[in-house]
Amino acid sequence: MKDHYTHAFTELQIPHQRNCNSISFPSVLSPNPTNVPFSLSLLTKTIATQKQFLDSLLHRAGAVLFRGFDFKTAKDFNDFVEAFGYEELPYMGGAAPRTNVVGRLPEFPSKLFFFCEVEPGSGGQTPLVLSHIVYERMKQRYPEFVEHLEQHGLIYTLVLGENDDLSSPIGRSWKSTFSTDDKNLAEERAAKLGTKLEWMKDGGVKTTIGPIPAIKYDKLRQRKIWFNSMVPAYIGWKSEQNDPVGVTFGDGKPLPADIIYDCLKIMEEECVAIPWQKGDVLLIDNLAVLHARRSSNPPRRILASLCK
Template sequence: MYTKINKMMKIQPAGGWPKYHSYYLKKKTSNIHQRNYIYMKHQYTKRQSSQKMVAAVTGKFFQDVKLPQQKTQDDGVLFPAVLSPNHNTDPTAVELHDFEEAIRAQKVWLESLLQKTGAILFRGFPVASPSDFDQVVKAFSYVEFPYFGGIAPRTKVVGRVYTANESPPHMGIPFHHEMSYAPDFPTKVFFYCDEEPGKGGETPIVLSHIIYEKMKEKHPEFVAQLEKHGLSYTDVINDEDDPSSFTGRNWKSKFNTDDKSIAEERAAKLGLKLEWIGNAVKLTSTPLPAIRFDKESRRKTWFNTIAVTYSDPAGKTFSSAGGKTVQIGNGDPVPDHAVEDYFKIVEEECVTIPWKKGDILLINNLMVLHGRRPLLKPPRRVLASLCK
């Protein structure tokens, strides 16, 4: 951006200043102090002009875009927000550095928009690689959330960027809040489309407070139990990744150790009761909140992983996440009909926008549930980054 600004201002960039040299000659001065004064005065003027130029550019950098898949909420707010480079800006002239600078300059506004809408889709920006995505995430200056205690198989790609989920892409992933099954979880999740899907493979999202309100209206007693007792999750994890499951991360990766005694210590810190079954381990969580109160939005949210871990009495698992079960914190079973209605509600209320190469989706993990549609036509590569 600064190179562009210099060109626009007709100021030669760093790397030699013949313009100043000619100016000094015209002034016919050999006094070193006078030359330094002239130079510093010009630098100050240039710096002030550059700052004004940067402010002007970033102030108009983003524009709202409307997509047919967006939904209008009761308060008139579109979900999600969709931002692209301003229509007065030539998109081909926008560089990654411009995008980063605009994020830094407009971070307060972007955070306000995220809190208002729950999710922001950035489309049409020059993000061409995982490294570019990493730079964009860093521009927000959020604290990185280490993926410790997670159940999804993931691999680090670069910097703060990981694969989103390495399970077979033809499998769908139910709606969930990231790591809502753990006492500590990220508050923001970034997704990046590195390879645009041929067909399918979308990342649907839905506002969690709407799910809470709909479920409370339809199943008030069940929701009251969730608010009072929470949910307890049970999981059986092997010592090797299970590539057939989107929750198939092995216990060595989960606890970042292959030492069973260390794994036991780390499980205890996560509030997990651990029981060894050969080389596998059975983990049972203490009851965790299933409904949370978001202080910023002043709303209650459906903050749990019930869709990922639920199985009916016959052993049928809605999510194909074998070995995982859930029950109400007081030991009561989760009612089948309530979960069936939950699945219907999230499908009715969700927004599904097809990915485009270079898209970045930022979601407020306290407000929004996300999932994955089955990939119908390859390729597809979506990466992720978690933040506090």
């Protein structure tokens, strides 16, 4: 298969990658050094002509890191994303503060792009883990727990403040979350996301979503996958406003802490965390791969584009 794209790409082996069933995870592509200087316009044309190969590689690997291309600005990133022809999905309903930079709902994104515009001072990696492996290991270790998850799903509860708190990993305000400062419009948009709102006296809002499935079936790869935010919601959704824990079984029963922390351990054992380099673009198949974010020392600027 390499002959199909050697005129454009070279597949790299770099530290931190894992080998999963003879496939490098994630796959890493860089410009072929024998080429003339690889301009952004040439790259976008190459994507159009080699879309079938890139889709196939993403299907097999779950994530592809593009490293060494001449990406410098948000516009470069946007042009690159648009070359793939995926439909844009607005970032709505998440907890992490993010910024919409250049142009680009009840449904979840099928593809995620991340662009490292400013490399972190230290840390700040985006850990990746194959979601079917998490499911398989959890099913093997805790069959009754996973069966309960499959049967009932999860309910998430999160209090959003009136204004963004950039110091918190869950500091996204309701105004940013629903892209409006109009409470009626926020309620309309929340309803489309299947989210119930309960307005607080301090101007914030308590959001409740679920029960929603915690395990999905990946039809393309014909396997069950771990598709939930159980671990970060249980362990990481902590703030003055968010206490106690923001996630339960879909039937309202509490989640057992020991199993949650063991799931975290499994994810850490299986994850790949490649340090960001300026200009990197990471493409993730959201059904195949779970992602997170490690803390970092500034500066760090990672832009995101979500696609259907």
